[in-house]
Amino acid sequence: MEIIKIIGALITLLGSVFLLLGSIGLIRMPDVFTRIQTGTKASTLGTLLSLLGIGIIYFDIAGKIFLLIVFILITNPVSSHMLARAAHYIGVKKADVTVVDELEDFENEKLNNKTKISE
Amino acid sequence: MANIILQIAGGIMLLSIVLSTFRFFKAGSLVDRVVAFDVMTVASISLIALISHFAGRTIYIDVAIIYGLLSFLGVIIIARYLEKSL
Amino acid sequence: MNLIIIIVLSLIMVVMAVTAIIHKKLAVAVIATGVVSLMASVMYLLMAAPDVAMTEAAIGSGLSTIIFFYVLNKIRKAK
Numbered sequence: 001m002e003i004i005k006i007i008g009a010l011i012t013l014l015g016s017v018f019l020l021l022g023s024i025g026l027i028r029m030p031d032v033f034t035r036i037q038t039g040t041k042a043s044t045l046g047t048l049l050s051l052l053g054i055g056i057i058y059f060d061i062a063g064k065i066f067l068l069i070v071f072i073l074i075t076n077p078v079s080s081h082m083l084a085r086a087a088h089y090i091g092v093k094k095a096d097v098t099v100v101d102e103l104e105d106f107e108n109e110k111l112n113n114k115t116k117i118s119e
Numbered sequence: 120m121a122n123i124i125l126q127i128a129g130g131i132m133l134l135s136i137v138l139s140t141f142r143f144f145k146a147g148s149l150v151d152r153v154v155a156f157d158v159m160t161v162a163s164i165s166l167i168a169l170i171s172h173f174a175g176r177t178i179y180i181d182v183a184i185i186y187g188l189l190s191f192l193g194v195i196i197i198a199r200y201l202e203k204s205l
Numbered sequence: 206m207n208l209i210i211i212i213v214l215s216l217i218m219v220v221m222a223v224t225a226i227i228h229k230k231l232a233v234a235v236i237a238t239g240v241v242s243l244m245a246s247v248m249y250l251l252m253a254a255p256d257v258a259m260t261e262a263a264i265g266s267g268l269s270t271i272i273f274f275y276v277l278n279k280i281r282k283a284k
Binding site: 002005006008009010012013015016017019020022023024026027032035036039040043044046047050051054057058060061064065067068071072075076078079080082083085086087089090092093 | 120121122124125127128129131132134135136138139141142147148150151153154155157158161162164165168169171172177180181183184187188191194195197198199201202
């Protein structure tokens, strides 16, 4: 029984290391979009792993933990997607090393098509 | 043995909350602050799960479920407000 | 461990509350209020009161943020 508890605690420790990496990336990254990316991906994985470790230690509440894991796995990427879309539309400055912006290309293409039709 | 490892994990989670507080104050725009708030919420959900282990009462997980539900709604509302389409 | 968590979280709470008072932009003040409510909920949990923590999470961090942003949107439209 002790070995299962130690395995759960080690998984929780791994998850907390991922949370720490996410917030270090939040400080070091150069612009808003990269910050959204690192702050969401790393912290989602960290939370999933640490909740999984607690679920292994207490096996009788595994149903609740599973519900929480599924909920975070669905909602956290959706909210970060909405945030990145809003940041793009209000014109937040991109970093100098940005290579590709597909949403801007798509909007420009749509605008060009519209002007062609009206001519 | 398992308790010591979990205490170290709690310390690391607390450190990540403090680091995202720094980003809240050095923000360039409103979106930065919202991202810092999101990371703080997610880190404190796992901190609540750890607290429920230390206190030995598994009813505390319910608070984490409510937190996950409501922080999602808050971030969605802020994003719609920024996009001027609320 | 409990003592360390309480000290760090209450320091963050004090800093965020001062920010919510003195900052010029209203939206930043609303988000800072949400952070204060989050930390307060974790501290209620440490004081062994899960029902109060649940209420604080639902009303302080969820509902008040949503209502404040709804009203800010109405104000921006009326200008």
